[in-house]
Amino acid sequence: MSGGGEWWQCPCPLESVPRVRVCDPKLLDFIREQRPIVITDSKLVESARHWDLEYMEKHMGDCKFTVYESKERVFMFSDEEKNLGNYKFTPTATKRSMTFQEFASEFREAMKSKDKFLYLQQGLNDTVGPTIVKDFVGFNWTWLTDVVKALNWGHLTTNMLFVSMPHLVTPCHYDEQENFFAQVRGTKRVILFHPDNFRCLYPYRYGHPCDRQSQVDFDNPDYERFPKFKDARGLEAILRPGDVLYIPRCWWHLVRSLDELSVSVNFWYMSPPAIAEDIRFPLTASQKVAMMRNIEQMLLTALGSAGEVSDFLRMLVSGRYDTDANHTFRQLEM
């Protein structure tokens, strides 16, 4: 169960994400190898360290923010517009739009009444008030730009602002971009899984509103439906203000805010452009995930319905690829 303040026990064995300083030469090596790392002293969001509810309420301006409201602490993201498979699905969280002032007032009320939970998740843009823009411009872009250049990444796509009540949970999912996740205020616990845990985490199908989310309920795993979940092996990071976590593309992550108000800002970047020569055998787990998504998308388009895709894939696999009997292979001659 995902209750209040007690320490949540993850059902999977966890190791720690290494923590490094910006001067550590391991930093770029880790990122190049697509391994998560916490950077402790980048001062990336130092100019936002004073962002608390009162300050943001005063300076965010009149623009509208996306706020999810739920009776539960677990906020499963879903996108009804991406329900290409026409799945029946009722989200547990309601998506609302409000000014930061409205959010702050509902936030304080909900902290007292304890009858609902609120999670603000909004891409930052230039409609926020001038003081916030100034803080934003004051981010350590110099350091970030140097790193991104050294990594040959593509462009910055979004800065998401996350403002969360204590003890809220973003369940396990993966994104398709490179992510620097910067903790501004409060503490977050992030649990990560390498993309090769795909088979252990059973994502919803492409075309489902919960696409890229694990179907496994970490608070009550159904080991019968998802037997390989017991093989999942994760990493864990505790992020305190000033910490920046690198979440490589296609790495699974589950995020839990701890005791207080939590404020985070992320930096989503496009991966470096794929160059044909970089494609080597065996493909990386993240390349396989991309291939899998392309096949699912193609089939949904070609076959016209999610039921047909399911039927087609079962026909393709059943008695043919789900067993290795009579399918032993010769050693490849090198």
Place this chain on the structure above:
Amino acid sequence: MSGGGEWWQCPCPLESVPRVRVCDPKLLDFIREQRPIVITDSKLVESARHWDLEYMEKHMGDCKFTVYESKERVFMFSDEEKNLGNYKFTPTATKRSMTFQEFASEFREAMKSKDKFLYLQQGLNDTVGPTIVKDFVGFNWTWLTDVVKALNWGHLTTNMLFVSMPHLVTPCHYDEQENFFAQVRGTKRVILFHPDNFRCLYPYRYGHPCDRQSQVDFDNPDYERFPKFKDARGLEAILRPGDVLYIPRCWWHLVRSLDELSVSVNFWYMSPPAIAEDIRFPLTASQKVAMMRNIEQMLLTALGSAGEVSDFLRMLVSGRYDTDANHTFRQLEM
């Protein structure tokens, strides 16, 4: 078991393929709808009705023919050159090359000694002797050309000549072309299955030397490995000299020669070119088979080995497409 002369009992329920005369208007309708039919009076191979072992021995010339030799009556076709998946596989039949005279002499010997079986399967070409060429030119091309034109088929790719000892079996497989299968001498029993029996017949994987062959041993079906084989529903045709069976593309067929020497000639045609407007929901079973083969081929190329393809497909399907739990769909609004 596939023994000698007794009537073989197919493990699947069978209905009869309709028999029609060339003047029957149903003929073209059936073919357009890709339904098997036996044409009884086309006189397509009338000019070859005198082809027996002695005549062919005398007139086939010195060119070489492909002859399969086996200790068993079941001749599973396999193509080691198409073993892209590098599967371990030992064919039961040996592929040999010999003149028709050599074949005829071994044939007579084997009929006496009963220690081996021979099956000649060779695409006809203009290296055969002039008398045979004359018989070939005498086929009823006028009728055939009219039908093919009316159907908008592509070009004739091959005329296979089949010369078989009694009681030999070509196990269940499908081909990717339109086929007129003409019986010249002796009797053949052909059992056919609609392409939507794919899930019941479990073809070997693309890239296996037995690609397009059913993995199910019809003489001893393994219902545990291939549970849906019990749902297969077939059609049956007995072909006597002069009969021409239309085998639509992707229809499964199993062919058994009966009591005597059996001589057949087939006519393989390319399907009509696919026109984008012809592609409608739901796709036909044969379009799905083509799509499936493309995906298997693409994955084998992209992933580099059959083991990786198997692993990839299991990852794609397991806990995601192999169950419909939590995946009910909304009714499509029309």
